[in-house]
Amino acid sequence: MTTIALAGKGGSGKTTISSFVIDYLLRRGKRPILAVDADPNSNLNEALGVSFDGTVASVVDEIMEKKEELPAGMTKDRLLEFHLQDALSESEGFDLLVMGRTEGPGCYCRANDLLRDFMEKLSENYQYVVMDNEAGMEHLSRKTTRDVDALLIVANPTPVSLRSAERINETAKKLKLRIKKAYLVINELGMNLPAGSTEVNLPLLGKIPYDEELLKTSLNSGCVFDSPENSIARKAVFEIMEKLSCFSNGI
Ligand SMILES: Nc1ncnc2c1ncn2[C@@H]1O[C@H](COP(=O)(O)OP(=O)(O)OP(=O)(O)O)[C@@H](O)[C@H]1O
């Protein structure tokens, strides 16, 4: 099982790139895949063209806040373990798990422990786990997900976005997250910095050019898989994945 996580500043292109990564893995027969939407403001489901019924957070909230009597012999832990599965949406070649954000009053430390065990067991059913994270990487820092083989930090070629990519990498190191290798992916979005000014203390895995077709796709179905076969962004992500597979020994 290989875990690829994506992180980066808001709007940098994490969800789009995560979807193309999944597209790449599906087309190469590298399945089944677990797609994890770990960004509460995200819409990975739309980008993957699937719907979902509930989030992990809504399951946790519902069970932890439950006031009524539980059936005899049933504990909240067992109930939670049982219902976490409900947050999984199944699709062709991949399943989607939407993490969401808990709204309960306190810290659900116990729930986090259970969630960690659940994720650990669940991940074993897949060949690949692809995680679309928010900039703060909350789920990675709560260690509710297992080791990450490759962290792709997405940045646009602006000083702010690149500094943010470096900060994400430093945070990951400080938190001692078990990340085998972190890379920079530049999503150009039609921007360009003068040569030499994009130096960041991270190995550059590749650049994704601005792809006008993506705008049309997002205005139509919103599903990244529907972008035309000759999409230059898809081609660039596929090249990045080929490179990653050489660097990281078979990813
Ligand atoms: N290479 C590209 N060319 C053209 N448009 C792009 C490109 N990459 C992303 N976009 C567009 O930019 C917008 C933001 O992309 P996306 O949602 O993937 O970013 P994000 O980092 O996941 O954002 P958020 O932080 O809000 O979750 C989307 O409308 C997407 O279609």
Ligand SMILES: [Mg+2]
């Ligand atoms: Mg997103």
